[in-house]
Amino acid sequence: MPRTKTPPHLTPHRHRPSAALGLMAAALIPSFAHANPEAQTPPWLAPHESLLVDLKDDASDEDAKEISAIARVSLHLNSIHAADEQFFVGDVEPSELDATIARLRQDPRVENVEPNYVYEALGVPNDPMFDKQWSMKMVGAPAAWARADGRGVIVAVIDTGVAYENYKKFRRVEDLAGTRFVKGYDFVHDTEHANDDHGHGTHVAGTIAQTTNNGVGVAGLAYGATIMPLKVLSKRGAGTAADIADAIRYAADEGAQVINLSLGGGMRSFIMEAAVAYARKKNVVVVCAAGNNARARVEFPAAYKGAFAVSSVGPDRKLAFYSSYGKQLSIAAPGGDKQSGGESGAILQNTILPSEVGATDRYLYFQGTSMATPHVAAAAALVISQGVTSADKVEQILKDTAVDAGPADWDERYGFGILNVDRATEVASSAVGGTSNGALALALLLGVLGIRRLPSRALRGWGITATIVGAIATSCGFFFLRPLMPIDRSDGVLASLATMPLPSWDFVLLGPTYATTALWASAIPAALLIIGLLRVRALRGLVLGAAIGWAAYLFMAAVEGTQDVRLIPGSAGFLDRAWLIGNAAILVGLARLFVRASFAIREKGSLHGTEP
Incomplete structure (x- = not known):
């Protein structure tokens, strides 16, 4: 397919259709599930016309032109x-590929160079x-929705695109009408x-964030995402x-x-692997389909370090007939199995x-690890929306709470479970509540210890009640008021x-x-x-408590x-x-200086008859 690139000195390239990798679109699984794998050459080994070159970041345009001339590739x-x-691609004759790479x-x-491998798609609300x-019931969605809906979390769907807008011949599907999108x-x-x-x-995208509770169609697992x-x-x-x-x-x-990657293939791309590592370093949860080859080999990119690999189960909670599995597997999720469930x-x-x-949209049954993966991506969004912002912690929670379907703990078919x-x-x-509750306890402890070491006269007139209220407000919040809040959870910003x-x-x-x-x-x-309220006597107790509570919250966040x-560099490290x-x-x-300074101001005011 011709592609027109923006920089004027650069030229377009073509993709070779025969270079497609061996993971077929999820909807087409039944057509090849029983094929003999020895009867044909794996398509990812077919000749490539496209080369992927990653130049070092400080390479100039002149460097790119020189390298292009040396390699005899545009x-x-x-x-x-x-x-x-510095991601460059270029056309090359299949017979010249190895020599050009060398x-x-x-x-x-040149930081890296490889064939430009082709990958393929793997194939209680009022809705x-x-x-x-x-699948929603299998993973416990109705109970989870009482706690979170994914609001405020951005999930990237890297795929064939999404029917999300009315643009030229394209139309937004009806059950994404209320779903939020950012620029793609x-x-x-x-x-x-x-x-x-x-x-x-x-x-x-529908599995992740289908518009839900709209009286139309179906539901999405993290419908607020x-x-x-x-x-x-x-x-x-492809x-x-x-x-x-x-x-x-x-x-x-x-x-x-x-990031949701419901795609894959059999060839390792070091440049794609570096991209996964880059995203992971930026604290992104990268969820990938394990593959649809029905064998003990997790496909790429799911097999890369930093990827969260997902296998597929059917309605019977057993590994789907097509699902890949292996040592890199993290978790299993419902992806469908028409052999066992029709x-x-x-x-x-x-x-x-x-x-x-652009003409119409439908409600269709698809199966594949492609369908299992967005369940896990949506689950990550739910956990993040609750305040767990460390990617490592999110993944650990998903693994720790998965339900064993095979041997205890981890196994190569289900990972840590379903x-x-x-x-x-x-x-x-x-986890988030534990941070808050622990922070409250710590705030009270700090307050007691601090008070014991201060002169009794320094605390006169502060108001113990105001101090406690301030500590609660910043350490744990008034969580005990939640049952009294009349506002619906999904829209209750003030209640939150x-x-x-x-x-x-x-x-x-x-967000x-x-x-x-x-x-x-x-x-x-x-x-x-x-600093701002130092001289406001009526608020000193409140400010003191708020400072102690804030300190306790920060400390408990570090502990948890x-x-x-x-x-700050690193991911919750x-x-x-x-x-x-x-x-x-x-x-x-x-906080201690605040008390002493306030005491000094009060004493000075008393001497002059103007106690603030």
């Missing part, structure tokens, strides 16, 4: 987003067809309109390593907290058919603010994407309170390790914890 940027990472590997300006969504990108055609011309990506549509697979369901790697980095840079044993969502793009979002959201709630600790308000107001910055998760906000502090503990210590010191 190289061009893979997309307008590839300039920073030449380029000798050039010190009237919810009763046909057995079409890496196949290099446009900002990542519309689906296949159906696979729309089905996947926001979808970032990224098209890397063509209308045939796409290149260059586009996929490009999209992974784009998603990580543009604020996605979860047509309705697959996964039902709202999508399109390639032949009906996904259970009821248990996952319960544990996430306890009233019942959550003040240090977590940014999570409610800004997980922008919450927990180093400036907010620090001593600065409480210090500003102290549930939060990743933005702008040592530096994050050091930052939180250090700022907690600073606040304790400031």
Whole structure:
């Protein structure tokens, strides 16, 4: 397919259809499930016309031209987003591929070079067809929805695109009408309109965030989440390593907290592997389909370090007949099995058919690890929306709460077990709540210890009640008021603010994407309170309690390790914890200084008859 690139000195390239990798679209699984794998050459071993070159980041345009001349290949940027990472692609004769790669590997300006491998798609609300969504009940969705809906979390769907907008011939499917979207990108055609011309990506996006409780169609597992549509697979369901790697980095840079990759193939791409590592380093949960080859070999990108690999089970909770499995597997989830459950044993969502793009949409049953993967991506979104912002912690919660389906603990068919979002959201709630409850206890302890070491006269007139109220407001929030709140949970911003600790308000107001910055998760906000209200006698007790409670919250967040502090390197690691503990210590010191300064002001005022 011809592709026109933006930079004027770069030239287009073509994809060779015969180079498609061996994981077929999920909807087509029955047509090949019983084929003899020895009867044909694996398609990913077919000759390639496209080369993927990753130049070092400091390479110039002149370097790119020189390398292109040396290799005798016309190289061009893979997309307008590839300039920073220096992703180039170029056409090459199949017979020259190995020699060209060998030449380029000798050039010190080349970081990596490989064939541009092609990958393929793997194939109780009032929504009237919810009763046909057995997968939602299997994972415990109705109970989980009482705790979370994924609101504020961005999930990137890297696939065939999504039927999410009315643009030219494309139409938004009816049961995504209320779903939130952020700007995406079409890496196949290099446009900002990542519309689906296949159906696979729309089905996947529906499992994650189908509009729910709207009296139409079906439900989505994290229906409050926001979808970032990224098209890397063509209308045939095939796409290149260059586009996929490009999209992974784009998603990580543009604020996605979860990436869904319901695609795969048999050949390892080191450039795509680096992209997964890049996203993981940026605290993104990267959920990948294990593959549909019915063998003990997890496909790529699911087999990469940092990927969260998913196998598929049917309605009987047994491994689906087509599902790949192996040592890199993390978890299993419902992906459907028509052999054991008939047509309705697959996964039902709202999508399109390639032949009906823009004309109509349908509710179709698909099966595959492609369908299992978005259940896990949605589960990650639910956990993140509860305040667990560390990708490591999110993955650990999903693994710890999965239900064993094979041998105890981990096994190569089901990983740590079958996904259970009821248990996952319960544990996430306890983890965040544990931080708050522990913070309250610590705040009270700090208060008692601090009071004991201060002169009794220094505390006169502060108001113990006001101090306790301040400590509760910042350490744990007025959580005990939740049962009294009349506002519906999904829209209750005011209720959330009233019942959550003040240090977590940014999570409610800004969403997980922008919450927990180093400036907010620090001593600065409480210090500003102290400075601003130092001379306001009526509020001194409240301010003192707030400072102690804030310090306790920061300390407990470090102990629990549930939060990743933005702008601090690493993912909820040592530096994050050091930052939180250090700022907690600073606040304790400031609280003591606040009491002493207030006492000094009061004493001075008493001497002059103007006690403030």
